[in-house]
């Protein structure tokens with residue numbers, strides 16, 4: 075069993091500030107970190123799929139660093155549209171995989187599943203992009219290990235969600251990504267964030283999905299003239315569980331104190 079935890083869209087603000095003057099994103103992440111550390115078995119690794127902080131500021135990354143510090147497993151970061159590559163690199167200098175310049179793309183090779191991070195950031199724009207250079211890197215990286223399962227992770231999901239407010243800020247290059255993924259059947263999943271909701275679809279012969287936020291969620295709204303906004307539905311993270319000879323199984327885990335668990339008491343019927 076190899077367990078990959080995914081958290082996304084934490085939108086950390088500076089000390090004393092709430093997101094949208096309402097959401098305590100730092101308290102939400104602290105609760106999420108506590109819940110992940112309490113899992114038994116512990117996840118082997120944690121992926122944070124962008125919108126790590128809200129405005130790419132140094133004081134936000136410093137706070138993020140302190141909030142992630144208690145995690146008991148290795149942590150890997152990729153940028154979302156609210157992030158700044160330089161700020162991430164400056165705040166996490168020991169995260170060598172972030173590199174020193176250019177896109178933040180890398181493969182984590184030390185587990186039984188390769189974890190391949192993509193950078194969809196266009197600085198200061200809400201939408202995402204996979205340009206020819208980023209896509210060629212992915213194609214080469216997947217081609218290097220055709221026999222080993224891989225999870226590709228990125229911030230912007232490469233599919234239309236039918237939530238018009240978010241689809242406006244979609245991912246350019248998604249069709250080309252689909253063609254590449256279809257060429258490499260070892261890709262178990264393409265997992266993302268940005269949508270602050272759990273969503274999945276068929277994609278290039280595999281499954282593409284998004285993970286909820288530990289803080290606020292995006293309002294479920296299919297109408298173009300409906301409310302484009304956020305909603306305080308249950309926060310969550312995801313666990314992607316791989317086992318030899320089986321495909322990846324994903325669990326969405328809501329945060330909060332819930333009654334239970336209560337054991338089912340099955341008693342043999344009296345004769």
Ligand SMILES: [Fe+2]
Pocket residue numbers: 083085125154268269270
């Ligand atoms: Fe976000």
Ligand SMILES: [Fe+2]
Pocket residue numbers: 125154155156229267268269
């Ligand atoms: Fe985003």
